[in-house]
Amino acid sequence: MFNGFSQSVMGASHEKTGLVCQDSSAFKVSDSYAIAVVADGHGSKKHFRSHIGSKYAVESTIEAIDRFYEDTEEFEANFPKYHKMILRNIEKQIIANWNSKVAKHLEENPVTDEEKSKFTDEEFEKIQPESYYGSTLIAAIAGRNFTFGVQIGDGTLVALFEDGKAVMPMEYNESAPANVTASICNSNAATMFSSFYTDQKKMIALFVSTDGLYTSFGSEYDFLDYHTIITSQLVNLEAFKQIIVNNLTKRSRFGTEDDISLSCVFDEPLLNDSIGLIKQRVEENKQEAADRKAESLRKRV
16 A cells, blocks of 8 residues: 655765765655655754654664554544644654663764864763764654655655645744754753644655755745645655655755755555646646746836
């Protein structure tokens, strides 16, 4: 029923400076549910193990969803009625999983002299150990009868439901209030999540991406149109995988130069049944884009 893909590409700026890719991504599909997840390790110097933290964020999310789905029938019966409470519990489980992984890694891999060398002793003492691994996180989950997502920090979630229109159920969030970065490493991380839930529409495809993708577009219209085009290509997934790698790499090199991750899950039978509608949406979007461009030119005259 479900299928998917995930891909992370190193940002052009990281290639130039020799930094590792700080993004991580993954997807998982089963008969009952599908998960798409990405995480973006923070770039500032105190988050010097963020590439590990983003990997743990992705793993922790999949493990949390797996745990809640251990009894599929019970979960699917209870979630529609109690989704707000259950979403909070899922978020707490993700944070607990992540903290456990980070603590274990730090115990087995103490901070090295080389890692400390970028700080004065006073600066280093002020950094909370969890901050070494700081990362954002965004995940989209499709069940048999509902769809939901969770997010902490920036990044985007795009959904195409049965009407074939690409939408962002959670608004793009560049920063948290008071310029505090929402991060999985924060002491109050469990309270900083955004989430969405719906059981009113059938899901065709779900996408999550780190902010390097969104910021490579000139407008939200173009960003959403891009996801409609991708959806139209998913019927030939194996042939499409290398194309998307090339495109994401190009977007980094000629866009923000940031790491970019994109993960997707989709309902394969519904996509096949809806491919005509998706292709129609692609053409309509092209016309609307042309109309917007023409209107913009008229206003300049």
